[in-house]
Amino acid sequence: MIGGQVILRLAPGAIDELAGDRVAALVSATNGKTSTTRLLAESLSQAGPVVAQPTGANMSTGIVMTLSESAPDATVVLEVDEAYLPRTVGQTRPRVLLLGNLSRDQLDRMNEVAMTARSWRRMLQEHPDVTVVANADDPMVEFAATAAGQVVWVAAGQAWTSDSAVCAACGTLLGRGDGTWWCPGCGRRRPDPAWTLAGEEAVGPDGSRYDLSSLQLPGRFNRANATLVLAATDALGLDPRAGLERMARVDSVSGRYGTFRVGDLRIRLFLAKNPAGWSELLDVMPPAPEPVIVTINSDYADGRDPSWLWDVPFEKLAGRTVVATGFRRRDLAVRLTQAGVDHVVIEDPYAPDAPLPPGMRDLPAVNCCATYTAFHHLRTTGEAL
Amino acid sequence: MSDPVVIASIYPDLLGTYGDGGNVITLRHRAALRGLPTEVIAVQPGDALPDGADLYVLGGGEDTAQVAACEALQKDGALARAAQRGAPILAICAGYQLLGTFFPDATGSPAPGLELIDLSTSRLPARAVGELVADPTDRPGLLGADRFTGYENHAGGTTLGPGVAPLGRVVAGVGNGDGTEGAVSGHIVGTYLHGPCLVRNPDIADQLLEWATGSPLTPVTEAAVADLRAERFRTVLGG
Numbered sequence: 001m002i003g004g005q006v007i008l009r010l011a012p013g014a015i016d017e018l019a020g021d022r023v024a025a026l027v028s029a030t031n032g033k034t035s036t037t038r039l040l041a042e043s044l045s046q047a048g049p050v051v052a053q054p055t056g057a058n059m060s061t062g063i064v065m066t067l068s069e070s071a072p073d074a075t076v077v078l079e080v081d082e083a084y085l086p087r088t089v090g091q092t093r094p095r096v097l098l099l100g101n102l103s104r105d106q107l108d109r110m111n112e113v114a115m116t117a118r119s120w121r122r123m124l125q126e127h128p129d130v131t132v133v134a135n136a137d138d139p140m141v142e143f144a145a146t147a148a149g150q151v152v153w154v155a156a157g158q159a160w161t162s163d164s165a166v167c168a169a170c171g172t173l174l175g176r177g178d179g180t181w182w183c184p185g186c187g188r189r190r191p192d193p194a195w196t197l198a199g200e201e202a203v204g205p206d207g208s209r210y211d212l213s214s215l216q217l218p219g220r221f222n223r224a225n226a227t228l229v230l231a232a233t234d235a236l237g238l239d240p241r242a243g244l245e246r247m248a249r250v251d252s253v254s255g256r257y258g259t260f261r262v263g264d265l266r267i268r269l270f271l272a273k274n275p276a277g278w279s280e281l282l283d284v285m286p287p288a289p290e291p292v293i294v295t296i297n298s299d300y301a302d303g304r305d306p307s308w309l310w311d312v313p314f315e316k317l318a319g320r321t322v323v324a325t326g327f328r329r330r331d332l333a334v335r336l337t338q339a340g341v342d343h344v345v346i347e348d349p350y351a352p353d354a355p356l357p358p359g360m361r362d363l364p365a366v367n368c369c370a371t372y373t374a375f376h377h378l379r380t381t382g383e384a385l
Numbered sequence: 386m387s388d389p390v391v392i393a394s395i396y397p398d399l400l401g402t403y404g405d406g407g408n409v410i411t412l413r414h415r416a417a418l419r420g421l422p423t424e425v426i427a428v429q430p431g432d433a434l435p436d437g438a439d440l441y442v443l444g445g446g447e448d449t450a451q452v453a454a455c456e457a458l459q460k461d462g463a464l465a466r467a468a469q470r471g472a473p474i475l476a477i478c479a480g481y482q483l484l485g486t487f488f489p490d491a492t493g494s495p496a497p498g499l500e501l502i503d504l505s506t507s508r509l510p511a512r513a514v515g516e517l518v519a520d521p522t523d524r525p526g527l528l529g530a531d532r533f534t535g536y537e538n539h540a541g542g543t544t545l546g547p548g549v550a551p552l553g554r555v556v557a558g559v560g561n562g563d564g565t566e567g568a569v570s571g572h573i574v575g576t577y578l579h580g581p582c583l584v585r586n587p588d589i590a591d592q593l594l595e596w597a598t599g600s601p602l603t604p605v606t607e608a609a610v611a612d613l614r615a616e617r618f619r620t621v622l623g624g
Contacts, residue, residue, distance in 0.1 A: 104402065112447045165398035171453045173398070173430045304515070305536040307579050310407030330613040334584055335407075337609050338414045345609075 004061030007068060015060065018067035019092040023076045024050075024236055026092065028085045028120075029100030031277045033058060035217060036100060036225040037079035038253045043233045043243030049074045056254050059084050063092075082116050086123035089130065097124075097148075098133045098232050100156070100225065102140040103163040103276040105303075113140055113163045120144035133232045135224070136191045139181050143168035146191070154231045155179070155193035156224040160276035162311065195231040202227040210240065214248040217257060219284040221277075255375065259365050260382030263350030267293065267368040267382070271375040273302070275311040278369070282312070285367055288319030291357040292367045293349055295326040295374035302371040306331050314339040321357035323349050326374050389422040390597050393438035395464070397427050399454045400480050403538065405444025407581030408475060408590075412440065415583075415590045418605045421598065430454065434463035439597040440473050443480025445539075445579060448491035451479040458483070458499055468501045473572040473596040475589070477582055481567070481575035482506040482541050489541060502570045503546025509562050512540045516621040517578060519553030519566040527552070527569060528595075530588040534617045535578025543568070543577075552576050557621050572596045585614060 007014050024044060027037045034056040041052040051070035053062055058081045070076060080088045082102070089097065099120070102113050117140040124132065124147040134145035136153040140163070145151050158164070167174055172185025182189040194205040200223070202210040210230060212223045226247055233243040252258035256271050272278040285292055294317075298306050306328045314335055322343040324332040329345050336343040346354050360366055370378060394409045413423045428434050430453065434441075441464060446454065458464050468474060474484075482488035485504040487495040493508055517537040521530045533553050542562030545551060552567025552574065553560070560566030560577055567576035574589060576582055583590040587610055591602050 114447060114449060162398060162401065166450050166453055171449050173453070305403065305538065305579065307404030307407065307536060307581050307584075310404035310410065310581050310584065311401075330609065330616050333609045334607075334613055337607070338407075338410050338584075 003068075004057075004063075004065040007064050008060060015064050015067065015088070015091040018064065019076070020072075021093065022072075022074065023078065023092040023094045025077050025096040025098055025232055026085065026088060026094045027077070027079045027098045027100070028082055030082065030103045030105050030274065032100050032221055032225045033079040035222060035253045035256065036098065036229060037077055038250060039217075039226055039229045039247045040098065040232055041077045042246040042250055043229050043240075044075060044077060044236065044238060045246060046242045047075070047238055050077055051075070052077045053079060060088070063088060083119075086119055089123055089127055094130060096131050096133055096232050096235050098228055099141050099145055100135055100228055101138045101158065101160075101276070103160050103274060104308075105274045114168050117141070117144045117168050121147045124148040131235050133228055133235055135228065136193045137179075137181070139164045139174055139188070139190075140168055142188070142191065151191075152195070152231050152235050153191045153193045154228050155190075155196040156227050157197055157220065159220065159280050163276070195227055197224050197227040202230050204230070204234070204240065210244055212244075214244065216248065216251040217253070219280060221280045255379035258379070259385040260378060261385055262378055262382040264352050264354075264361065265350055266363075266365045266385065267378065268365040269375060269378055269382075270367065270369045271372065272369060273372055275308045278308075278312040281369055282314070282316040285317065285369070288317070289321075290363070290367070291321045291323065291360045292317065292369065293323040293325060294332060295368065295370040295378075296324075296328040296332045297326045297371045297373045298328045299373040301373050301376075309335045314341055317341045323356065323360070325349050326371065387421065389424040390416055390440065390594065391435065391438045392423055392425045393435055393441045394425055394427045395434065395441060395443045395480075396430055396454050396457065397444065399430060399450040400444040400446040402445050402447060402450075403478070403536070403579040404581050405477050405579065408444065408477065408583040409442055411581065411583040411587065411590050412442070412594065415587055415605070416594055419602050421594070430457040434458075434461050434467075436463050436466060438467065438472065440593055441467055441475070443474070443476040443483075445478030445480060447479075448489075451483060451488070452490050452496055454479075455483040455488075455496065455498060465499060465501060468571075468573060471572050473593045474501075474574070475583070475593055476573070476575045477579060478537075478539050478577055481577065482543065484573065484575055485543070502568055502573055502575060503549050504543055504568055504575070506541040506543045508540055509542040509559070512538070513559035513562070513577070514538045515558055516617065517558030517560060517566065518556040518618065518621055519558075519560060519578075520556055521553050522551050522565075527574070527589065527592045530586070530592065532556070532618070533566070533576075533578060533589075534585045534614055534621075535576070535580035535582055537577040538579065539577055584610070585617065
């Protein structure tokens, strides 16, 4: 991103100028930014060329590089870091803003969740002209999005509720049940959604149904991402069904879900950065007894404190052997011990003589879940297959 | 089979920001290693705290959640009664602060605490974030505890009253902010140690269980925990 830094130093207003009026949408969320942005870019490509960040670099330098390197007539879709979103909205004047979810993410360096929601709320009060496509099932997102001039509410689900237990407006513990939420203190409640994710289907405002089982990206969270994208596609005046056809062609996103050869093993690579992401990722692991690799690091980009391991239901991996690796493999080993999950601690599972669980070397691809720096290392040192 | 050790996990949705749920998991695990059955009651705000629990556990949380939790506990009253009868209480970070007389709310103004321990908390000049190592004090209140390890992430500095012993003396990190870390008063243990605390310091878990059951536990060392502790001390202190 050196180029981006140089541009911003020479021309601090470069993002404004390069954005012009071609930024169709910004995407922000704690989890799923990169995948959602990719799906949205695919969907919008039904109307012509669309440019998005190639690498998920979602702060000012990455954004200015993407804008400077794109054809001037291309539609632009950008993922934006949660903390950078308020300034980026002002700089790029998007027509649509897609807000997916908020949960804690490496709190040793990030704002608390409620602080982010408050900053988004102020941002939308200052930009009443932008149409917001927002997840109505996330009370923190709703708290921000309800301040917007126009909102398309999407019931995209919220599997992780621990970071929105309390009303962001009044501090009362929220009530939850029957797929909805409400505040007994101040009367906030989940808005009625225009779009709804229901199992394998998305349902539009006119009742039309979209079969999401055609998606190659796995998991409930990617069906939620796709439902938000259908709503955003519609809000931008394009055809959601044509968008879904294009989304279904995506099989990996910047290395996520991709297959790589690393040392002696073929792995399918999964990224999770925080307890909400990990919790959902464990649901898409193959059934036991198939062994998996879990890699935990605690570098700056991973968050220095891996105590979130205790918020993640690793019990879901029971019935198989987990290879615990990464710099914080010992923390993971204690977590797996107490979760009753059989495991082996291996510093380098890719070494030819690594004592892997029986059968692991014979798998067509070993599922490997990794924190950010571990993911990045495997993705860049492995051979993409 | 003996009666289960009843553990009240207090407002886990409000106070459980940094994996502090792992403390309850570890209490159950350490008890199970001795064949002791346990029962966990997860208490949500609005629910009454059980008066008869053998052990009470509070975790950390964001500022607004901390104030909400403190108000709910004040109204409920059962935690004060538990402290009165000497029931063991483990309180982490925001939970630790709210046991004192005052702690800073989201705006930094002092909010009234539960006054179960003589201590008070005000804002530190800079947020304390990072690994925390402390050695048990000479008058630890804990029997035979080993060096403490954890991860701290807080903006509060805590001053202990004259009758309250610190849990430890800081070797690396900030802790209470004056070279001490945590507090022990009767059977109440308060600390800034996340990690989670009891995962990385099973001695404290065992002490709480001994207080709860009134009988000594056979020592148990788990290799995976010993490896983790050694690796943390090596990383933080070198050598």
